[in-house]
Structures are given as C-alpha cells and as structure tokens.
Amino acid sequence: xxxxxxxxxxxxxxxAGEKIKxxxxxxxxGQEIVIxxxxxxxxxxxxxVGTPLVSGATVTATVVSHGRGEKVRIFKLRRRKHYxxxxxxxxNFTELQIGSINV
Numbered sequence: 001x002x003x004x005x006x007x008x009x010x011x012x013x014x015x016a017g018e019k020i021k022x023x024x025x026x027x028x029x030g031q032e033i034v035i036x037x038x039x040x041x042x043x044x045x046x047x048x049v050g051t052p053l054v055s056g057a058t059v060t061a062t063v064v065s066h067g068r069g070e071k072v073r074i075f076k077l078r079r080r081k082h083y084x085x086x087x088x089x090x091x092n093f094t095e096l097q098i099g100s101i102n103v
Contacts, residue, residue: 024092061096
C-alpha cells in the first residue's frame with residue numbers, strides 16, 4: 001500500500017517502513033506526527049484519488065532526525081562587465097520514518 005502526501009509544498013510517494021527527507025518540520029526527534037494532506041492512496045491496481053484530498057486518509061510518521069542538505073553553489077557572471085557573484089545555500093530537512101497509512 002502506498003500514498004501520495006503533500007508537505008512543505010512538495011509531493012512524495014510513500015509506503016510503510018520507508019524513510020524520506022522532507023522540508024523542515026517543527027517537531028522533536030522521536031515525536032510521532034500525523035500528515036492529513038493525502039492526495040492519493042493506492043493498493044496494487046486499486047487507487048483512490050482525492051479532489052484534491054482523500055477524505056479521512058492520514059499517514060503517521062516518526063521524526064528520525066533533523067539536518068542540513070548538501071551545499072548548492074550559485075555562481076553568477078556577466079561577461080565582459082567584471083561582475084562575478086558567488087553564493088552558497090544549505091537547505092534544512094527533517095527525516096521521517098513512515099509508520100502506517102490509514103484510509
């Protein structure tokens with residue numbers, strides 16, 4: 001069984017037992033959270049798609065850790081104008097262990 005959830009402005013396809021990295025969530029490590037924005041639930045060939053959400057469907061997950069992603073290097077250049085700009089960015093994330101999918 002799998003579900004398509006929405007968190008942090010992105011959509012993720014999850015199944016029970018998986019670990020995923022999502023945008024940072026304000027929760028403590030070890031805390032169990034409930035994600036109620038479920039867009040679709042599938043079980044083999046059978047699939048339920050919400051309009052836009054599947055009513056009554058939830059996904060429970062446990063916060064495993066918090067961290068920061070790999071550094072993304074930004075380099076801007078204007079040719080012949082002696083303009084160069086270097087910048088870096090590291091995005092915060094939360095790692096979740098998916099527990100169960102409730103329909």
